[in-house]
Amino acid sequence: MKEAIVVKHLKKSFGSKVVHRDVTFTVYDREIFVIMGPSGTGKSVLLKQIAGLIKPDDGYIEVYGMDILSLDEEKVIEFRETLTYVFQSGALFDSYPVWYNVAFYLIEKKGISEREAKKEASYYLSLLGLSGTEDLYPSELSGGMRKRVAVARALCMNPKCILFDEPTSGLDPVMTAIFDNLILKLRKELGKTCVVVSHDVNSAFRIADRIAILWNGTIVEVGTPEEIRNSSNPVVKQFINGEPEGPITEMMERENEQINA
Ligand SMILES: Nc1ncnc2c1ncn2[C@@H]1O[C@H](COP(=O)(O)OP(=O)(O)OP(=O)(O)O)[C@@H](O)[C@H]1O
Ligand SMILES: [Mg+2]
Incomplete structure (x- = not known):
């Protein structure tokens, strides 16, 4: 591998x-x-x-x-x-529209024309179910949409x-x-x-x-x-089962005692 x-x-x-x-x-x-x-x-x-x-x-x-x-x-x-x-x-950059957020790297670092870059951005936005959001601003999107825009931006760099x-x-x-x-x-x-x-x-x-x-x-x-x-590791067990008591919380308590001492 x-x-x-x-x-x-x-x-x-x-x-x-x-x-x-x-x-x-x-x-x-x-x-x-x-x-x-x-x-x-x-x-x-x-x-x-x-x-x-x-x-x-x-x-x-x-x-x-x-x-x-x-x-x-x-x-x-x-x-x-x-x-x-x-x-x-x-x-995301709040003052730029969605498409520019996605295409930022292509325009600013790769020197690709805005027209081409917008096409690329639209492609990746469509992959994420965000077609039609190109000209909106991040503040106009829901939290989940903003997260998907951030993924589209990452994908745009291939x-x-x-x-x-x-x-x-x-x-x-x-x-x-x-x-x-x-x-x-x-x-x-x-x-x-x-x-x-x-x-x-x-x-x-x-x-x-x-x-x-x-x-x-x-x-x-x-x-x-x-x-x-x-896993039989007590830390792993406490974490994945979401147990309120165990090595993770014991350590947190010890740290709090040190801070307050
Ligand atoms: N730039 C920084 N300067 C000083 N301390 C920092 C900095 N970045 C992170 N820390 C400290 O490093 C520790 C780990 O932070 P980190 O953000 O990686 O945690 P995390 O596991 O991602 O937590 P969460 O699940 O809440 O996102 C924290 O105690 C945090 O306060
Ligand atoms: Mg974190």
Whole structure:
């Protein structure tokens, strides 16, 4: 199996707050790899490091053979077009219409004419069931539509790999299922590698080839949905069963005691 993303011994702290102690995992080409873990464990920070938006303190990240921590200028462009990141918030430009948000990279970085770029944007918007929204502004869209626009923008760059940060948070169950199908379709029909950060256990079990559980600065378990469901690791069990007591909450309580001491 061809490796898409290789992360080795990643370390990241913000001041005295240690987020990643030692994070190591591999994502394979055309895989749907879901990363789960309690809020604040560093899932978004992990994706941002893979996307080159935050620099790790130590460790190694490779994306389709590129060592992304030491890219020369030419490789930076190749990297940008290989992997894109869909922000947790969507991060659209409110002052631009939908189509321009989607086509932004093509116009601003690739020098493609606005006419051509709008055609491309319309194509990707139609793939996401958003035909006819081209000239609307982000403020005129629902949350679910905004999230789909952000995905259309990522697709417009035709990357091999897309990182999704909680694509379904805040969406209703039907929209969540639609998003799940979309991710399955991206892999099946367009051959994309998808890394998805999610809180939604059902959705993860539906789409994932493998699931990684991030907790306390490290990946505590990686496995198929079946393996994760049958895990005997107490952290994994508490997380996927949503139990109010266990190692995750015990650690939160210890941290709160330290803050209040
Ligand atoms: N730029 C930053 N500067 C300082 N601390 C940060 C920064 N970004 C994130 N953190 C801290 O890193 C930790 C991990 O944050 P992160 O956003 O990755 O969590 P998460 O797992 O994505 O949580 P959620 O599930 O709520 O989205 C948090 O304690 C957060 O406060
Ligand atoms: Mg997050």
